[in-house]
Amino acid sequence: MSPEDLVKKNAEMETPAMVFTKEHAHLVKEGEQWMKTTSEACSITAALIVTIVFAAAITVPGGNNQEKGIPLFKKEIAFTVFAVCDAISLFSGASALLVFLSILTTRFAEMDFLVSLPRRLIIGLCALFLSTASMMVAFCAILFLAFCDQRPWMLAPIGGLACMPIAVIVTLQLPLLVDLFKSTYIPIFGKQSDIASGKFISNHTTWAYEL
Template sequence: MVFTEEHKILKEEGEKWMKDTSNSCTIAAALIATVMFAAAITVPGGNDNSNGFPIFSGSSAFIIFAISDAVSLFTSATSLLMFLAIQTSRYAEEDFLYVLPKRLIIGLGTLFLSISSMMVAFSATVYLVFARKEAWVLIPVGALACLPVTSFVLLQFPLFLDLVYSTYGPGIFGKQSNRPFY
């Protein structure tokens, strides 16, 4: 009871931070899922009028597009579900130890995979559309496709590492170091 009363403000601040973080990531995951679903339906190059199959279906870049689009769609949906689970959590004290951090770790990890595979799908589409006539476009597009992935890693990876370490690393009673003069 004393612990609960003494940490009431900390629990409320943790709940607010967790909801704000998951809310922001929910928006990103929903946008990615929407875009990747639309990209799966409207394939690059369109469909052949005679048989209805995609025009570029024989190309290896099209297969890369299809696989990365599916991976991005499924991982963004998983990320969306994890962040929605955080939003609707009961926020009990014991949930802050493993349940909420685990959901946030899974959500951030799948959001990273979603962004990465979305950039692969985009790059494959640009390759399919421009590779034959405007090959010079591929180099700047490939370089710029790495920008969102790198930005997300630089901005969110420290949080991801802190969550993994604090959730699954040595506890406060665990052995901290083997070095004698630390």
């Protein structure tokens, strides 16, 4: 529409933006409900992961040296892998939990659904995936160290079983992430920053109008 039409009012003294907001109010409510349900479910999962990996971090597998308190498996490569992956899982899980909590406490305004809320959900889902994958790698490392007597042939079945939950979460969450990324960063009406700020630039003329 032309710039003049953006500020014109109808018989009820409503601008096009006001009419659009009124006619799509139910979509805002539905989007808010879906966003809250998704964030609550993901925050519960993130909280469980954080609890598990924190307990694993303070309960050192194999025990400690009674005199110095140093872990007995400190020099083993598998123990180093476990420590690094457990720390990554803890930090990324805590970050995902905080992101989902920030979604639950937001105001859910109409413009928030354009960039802010989808961006937070993308960050939270990516952090949750990283936390889950790191947790599985840490579990496999300590399982190989503590129960497999360092037999290399056991790495294949352990690694294969560890890939199952990772493949499940990727299969289920990847389509959602792709849709969120496309709708947030590949808009069909131009740059999201221009739309969010009320700035519309014509492709056929040299003028620009800013609300």
